[in-house]
Amino acid sequence: MTAENLQLTTEWDKTFPQSDKVDHQKVTFTNRYGITLAGDMYTPKGATGQLAAIALAGPFGAVKEQSSGLYAQTLAERGFLTLVFDPSFVGESGGLPRSVASPDINTEDFQAAVDMLSVQDNVDAERIGILGVCGFGGMAISATAIDPRIKATVTSTMYDMTRVNAEGYFQSENSEEQRHEKRATMAAQRTEDFKNGEPKLVGGLPAEAPEGAPQFLVDYVDYYKTDRGYHSRSVNSNDGWTVTTPESFLNMPLNQYAGEIRQPVMLVHGDAAHSYYFSKDAFESMAGDNKELVTIEGASHTDLYDQVDVIPFDKIEAFFNANL
Structure with missing residues (x-):
């Protein structure tokens, strides 16, 4: 396939x-939908x-210069070759329109990264594994279920x-009624987007969390909108996803076949995270004795984005050493 001519920062x-x-180098590779992905x-x-x-990839709405890149560099320091990529339609990767996501295409992005790694001389x-942060943790489970070349997943x-x-x-x-309302809103927006010739964006996070905001919103603002984690190409740091991005996610359950995963999987989550139940339920859905849930006491959702004293890198390293 002909690769898109991406303009990568030096x-x-x-x-x-x-x-x-x-050692660090910029790379590109193409997924099976013909979208050229940019990676480090x-x-x-x-x-x-x-x-x-x-x-590696994630979080959902982030770019490789943020959390997943930190994971990638740290694991390379510990002896692994790592490839962290921007998903399709995001960051330096190709695909139009921009700032849209897909459960299928983003699962494929992980598989395309495995394609790329599989042909490297070194x-x-x-012995190829994957690691997904936040929403790309769900994509990682989906990719692991479909691709036995992936030997271990975190x-x-x-x-x-x-x-x-x-x-x-x-x-x-x-409820059916609430999902119907979402479908109707997005269907109407599709018509408007077609008339306007471009998709409408939902708008980004506020510069400051409003008084009384839920803690997870406060945490997201503290990461994406401050010097801690802001990046000019990050969807979450700027104008957000397209309004119609959730449409296919309503219809396509990612982890329907998680119970058929044969490879070892380790799920890491903080018990103070609003999202903790996603990992607990995913763990329960998996069969076999090669699945592990690692709970980090007191850690919030975003603590595991970049707090190196909280992220259990020793456990992650040991898991990949044992299974790759």
Whole structure:
């Protein structure tokens, strides 16, 4: 397939400092829908031979210069070759329109990253794992269910984006009538978008959380809208997703076949996170004794985005060493 001509930045514009323990390079690869994805490849400095490799993405609405890139660089410091990518339609990756997501295409993005890793001379194609943060934790489970080339999977502070869009938080919108209202709103917006020639965006997070806002909104603002995590290409740091992005998520449950996953999976979540139930329920849906739920006491959802003293990197490293 013909790759899109992406314009990639040559500067270090991450939200975390560059490590002198790894080599970094920009890469591109194309998924099976013909969308060219942009990634950062991190290789342990001085590494020789074929390495175990990990593909990473997330959070949902973030870019590779934020949380997932921090995970990728840290795991490369610990001996893995890592490839962190911007999903289709986001960041430096290709695809039009911009700022839209898809449960199918974003699952495929992980598989395309595995394609890319599988042909690297310095990667052992039989030792490839994936790691998804937040909403891309759900995509990672979906990819693992469909692709046996993925030998081990870690999710961190996981969201099931299909479930939250179809049911709301804690099933607060889980009725046929509420879903019908969402469908009707998005159907009407599709007509307006077609008339206007471009999709409408939902608008971004506020610069400051309003008084009385739920804690998870306060946490999101503290990450995406401050020097801690803001990035100019991040969907969540700026104008948000298209209004119609949730449409396919209403109709396509991501983790329907999670119970058929044969590969080892470790789900990491904080028990103070509003999203904790996603990991607990996903864990319960998986069969076999090769699934592990790691609970971080007192950790919020966004603590696991970038708080290196909270993220259990030792456990993640040990899990991948044991299974790749």
